[in-house]
Amino acid sequence: MKRILIVCLLVFAPLAPVILTQGCATQTAEAKTFQTFKATWTTAHAAYAQWCERVVQGKVTAAQEEQADNAWNAFRGTFKAALLADRGNMAAAPTADVKAKADQVLALTK
16 A cells, blocks of 8 residues: 555646646636626625525615615616527627626625
């Protein structure tokens, strides 16, 4: 068992700096697109869900609540329209409008 460990260390130790400085391999365009589209929804949804918890706790004003709700509803409508335009293709890149609406939700729910 010790010999196997020593052999592994001798083989992989010289490669460690190369592996650590190279980082992960570049992603395919499809992977980047999916993650970007998915991240847009997930990030906005998580921010709004946390915002709703603060509303229930009474930590926001009625005006702030209305602004955030309007931004969330606008985002959802834009997101749904973009998804339908892409025929439900979750791997499609989100439009600039979807990203802008998500950014608005994030700004208002801080």
